[in-house]
Amino acid sequence: MRAITIPEDDVLALADVEAPVAGPGQVVIDVAAAGVNRADVMQRKGFYPPPKGASPLPGLEVSGTISALGEGVSDWAVGDDVCALIDGGGYAEQVLAPAAQVLPVPTGVSLRDAAGLPEVACTVWSNVFLTANLRPGQTLLVHGGSSGIGTMAIQLAKAAGARVIVTAGTEEKLQFCRDLGADVAINYREQDFVEEVQAATDGAGADVILDNMGAKYLPRNVAALAINGRLVVIGLMGGRKGELDLGALLTKRAAVIATSLRARPAEEKATIVAAVREHVWPLIEQGAVRPIIHSTHPLAEAAAAHEEMESSTHIGKILLVP
Structure with missing residues (x-):
């Protein structure tokens, strides 16, 4: 698959990398869009390394369609449209996500725009x-x-x-x-x-x-x-x-x-995701809360998306689309 890599500090490069394989408790998501966050910019510059065991690729939230299930996953099915909070790897055509950090796409939100929800x-x-x-x-x-x-x-x-x-x-x-x-x-x-x-x-x-x-x-x-x-x-x-x-x-x-979110243990993230599904998702589906999407960029133009974020001219979220 194609993904954005960081071959050296302050460099983003599109490359062919090995596609992910779902392990126990994980799902593979075919990425429809990935959210761009300040943490990704800091990682690119070498100031925010991924936590132990996380993907070295940038990207902390995605939306897309589940294409594979790991052992023990029963709450999701292949073909489900979802969004997810992940530990890294979102700037790619496919990504691994812990099943407990996956959320359904809220009613009334497009699959693409849902990528701007999990992290925020x-x-x-x-x-x-x-x-x-x-x-x-x-x-x-x-x-x-x-x-x-x-x-x-x-x-x-x-x-x-x-x-x-x-x-x-x-x-x-x-x-x-x-x-x-x-x-x-x-x-x-x-x-x-x-x-x-x-x-x-x-x-x-x-x-x-x-x-x-x-x-x-x-x-x-x-x-x-x-x-x-x-x-x-x-x-x-x-x-x-x-x-x-x-x-x-x-x-x-x-x-x-x-506080920070990325470095929290998986159990804490799962608890937060469950609380968001219970308390925030109904507000989105009622129309009281909505994702604010400023712009989208092709995956290959991740550097331009980072430049836009660093310029601080945006309002809301910036997305990458494979």
């Missing part, structure tokens, strides 16, 4: 709801509101009855976030998000912050937190080392939590 749905549900326990009536601040994760976070938080504040860098992105349901949209290039959050919450602050910046935003995120607030760091676009004012954290009885 699992990331947002696990971090915002399972870890940070966002409740109805609370306020969520999402940095990068127009990203794939951001657009999913807005929709799920609004569906849960929360108030949503987002940051983004252009008026087009801010308006898109408003149209998705964001209550307050802040241009981080022109406005101080701490001041804007305080103003929007009558000085109370955000109950939950979903942050993709890391060190650069750490002090200001703590300042923007409410009493008993939870800051969840899921990215390091602004650096990995910052100064944390423990006094401010103690005063607010707040928490700073750093």
